[in-house]
Amino acid sequence: MNKPRRKSDYRLEEIDGELLLYHPGRTEILYCNPTASAIWHLCDGNWTAEEIISLLRSTYPEAEETIAAEVEEALDLFLKHGAIEFV
Amino acid sequence: MHTKKENFHARRIFHFLGLAARAECDASHLKMLAETAAELSSESPRWDGVTALAEAQGVAPLLYAHLKEAGAEPPLNVKRELQGLYLRHRLANEIRMRQLIKILASFDSANIPVLVLKGAALSSLIYAEPGLRPFNDLDILVPKSAIKQVQRFLADLGFSVPLSPFLPGRVFFPKHLPKAVLQTDGISVIVEVHFNLFSEYESVSMRIEDLGDPPLSFPLEPDGIMAQTLGFEETLWYLCLHLCRTHPLYGESRLIWMADIVSFAERFQREIDWEMIRKHYPFVLQTLSLLHFITPLSQSLLAQAPLKIGNEPQGIGEDFRGVPQSLFPVEGIKRYFHDLRDIFFPSEWWLRLHYGLGSVRPLFWDRWVRHPLSILRLTNRLLLRRLVPPE
Numbered sequence: 001m002n003k004p005r006r007k008s009d010y011r012l013e014e015i016d017g018e019l020l021l022y023h024p025g026r027t028e029i030l031y032c033n034p035t036a037s038a039i040w041h042l043c044d045g046n047w048t049a050e051e052i053i054s055l056l057r058s059t060y061p062e063a064e065e066t067i068a069a070e071v072e073e074a075l076d077l078f079l080k081h082g083a084i085e086f087v
Numbered sequence: 088m089h090t091k092k093e094n095f096h097a098r099r100i101f102h103f104l105g106l107a108a109r110a111e112c113d114a115s116h117l118k119m120l121a122e123t124a125a126e127l128s129s130e131s132p133r134w135d136g137v138t139a140l141a142e143a144q145g146v147a148p149l150l151y152a153h154l155k156e157a158g159a160e161p162p163l164n165v166k167r168e169l170q171g172l173y174l175r176h177r178l179a180n181e182i183r184m185r186q187l188i189k190i191l192a193s194f195d196s197a198n199i200p201v202l203v204l205k206g207a208a209l210s211s212l213i214y215a216e217p218g219l220r221p222f223n224d225l226d227i228l229v230p231k232s233a234i235k236q237v238q239r240f241l242a243d244l245g246f247s248v249p250l251s252p253f254l255p256g257r258v259f260f261p262k263h264l265p266k267a268v269l270q271t272d273g274i275s276v277i278v279e280v281h282f283n284l285f286s287e288y289e290s291v292s293m294r295i296e297d298l299g300d301p302p303l304s305f306p307l308e309p310d311g312i313m314a315q316t317l318g319f320e321e322t323l324w325y326l327c328l329h330l331c332r333t334h335p336l337y338g339e340s341r342l343i344w345m346a347d348i349v350s351f352a353e354r355f356q357r358e359i360d361w362e363m364i365r366k367h368y369p370f371v372l373q374t375l376s377l378l379h380f381i382t383p384l385s386q387s388l389l390a391q392a393p394l395k396i397g398n399e400p401q402g403i404g405e406d407f408r409g410v411p412q413s414l415f416p417v418e419g420i421k422r423y424f425h426d427l428r429d430i431f432f433p434s435e436w437w438l439r440l441h442y443g444l445g446s447v448r449p450l451f452w453d454r455w456v457r458h459p460l461s462i463l464r465l466t467n468r469l470l471l472r473r474l475v476p477p478e
Contacts, residue, residue: 008272011174011178015173015174016155016166016170018167018170020171020174022175022178023273024178024179024272024273024274025179025273025274025275026175026273027171027175029168029170031167
């Protein structure tokens with residue numbers, strides 16, 4: 001069980017130029033930058049964290065050195081807020 | 088006890104939220120909103136408590152939308168809180184509406200007449216987007232004869248429906264069934280099935296069979312499926328009674344209910360039979376004349392409806408404190424007499440709203456005779472209920 005998957009009740013939407021991750025029944029809101037948004041969309045239960053890092057490194061080679069830390073941080077945050085589960 | 092400064096700030100925030108308590112703002116409303124927002128930003132305490140109170144009053148999405156329209160920029164943390172609330176309510180409303188559409192379709196298959204009430208109807212009927220009007224329950228009105236069928240349909244749709252409409256100690260609910268609940272998509276969808284618009288404590292009764300106005304048809308967002316609600320005049324009357332009579336002694340009135348009334352009157356000012364309102368539902372005119380001090384009515388509505396606007400009443404927004412929880416001092420004599428003063432001497436605003444006095448009629452009789460007698464009658468009823476519990 002090492003592939004992150006979004007929980008269906010959560011939504012990521014853009015509003016006023018910002019990306020918000022929210023749940024209709026909860027008060028906490030997560031503000032996501034474009035990288036976190038990309039990570040969120042890759043959490044479909046098909047990729048491991050390492051595969052997500054690898055994919056983003058190839059997409060954003062200029063951020064190669066920071067991608068791993070950003071992915072780890074984003075997944076931790078999503079998990080802490082209950083927005084993803086590992087399958 | 089709050090300091091004078093805290094009380095002043097609370098009143099200012101309430102006034103600010105009142106300006107946003109309407110479906111649509113014209114240029115003058117937006118200007119007032121922007122000016123008050125600028126004042127809040129320049130003073131201390133700044134926006135403390137604004138978001139929390141906006142949410143409690145049901146107007147957070149409206150505040151978000153109108154501030155944006157006015158070009159007013161709240162502090163970043165407030166803006167983000169309002170963004171979050173707007174999105175949450177929009178999604179929650181979508182989920183509830185999907186269930187409402189299924190409910191209406193199943194009732195339609197059995198020819199059960201049904202009217203959609205309050206937030207579930209108004210969110211599609213008068214607000215630019217359904218998400219601007221938060222609501223928790225789906226309120227519907229059906230014939231009492233259809234109750235068992237209705238419960239079966241709700242159960243078939245997955246709602247947790249009480250097995251019996253009977254409650255211990257009561258023969259029947261006075262006006263609606265116990266709530267039916269469905270957990271779906273992360274929220275609770277609650278259906279309140281009414282068979283009478285008013286409770287046993289009201290002097291009026293209104294069942295679907297009694298309605299005089301033809302129902303108003305409207306498309307339910309987002310699918311455009313047609314639903315029905317009360318007619319123009321009966322909607323206004325029902326909303327005004329709900330604001331002024333149903334809750335004041337047992338809960339707080341909310342700005343979103345005031346927004347509903349003003350917005351409905353503004354939206355349908357040409358369709359509403361104001362002469363009929365004047366003759367049969369004068370309470371509506373009295374209520375609107377007071378709500379003008381919460382969110383100013385448009386010039387066109389003031390010209391259309393036979394409203395009399397008097398002086399601004401004292402204590403706008405101050406709710407009634409309710410009957411005492413105990414008739415005996417529990418927190419000390421000083422607190423007891425303070426409570427008694429609140430009970431027998433409520434704000435002018437509340438008195439005028441609750442007793443349908445409008446903003447012009449003198450207050451003397453209602454303050455010194457009618458209200459004290461009303462409290463004594465209510466206290467007597469509560470005492471009797473405690474001494475003689477229902478069988």
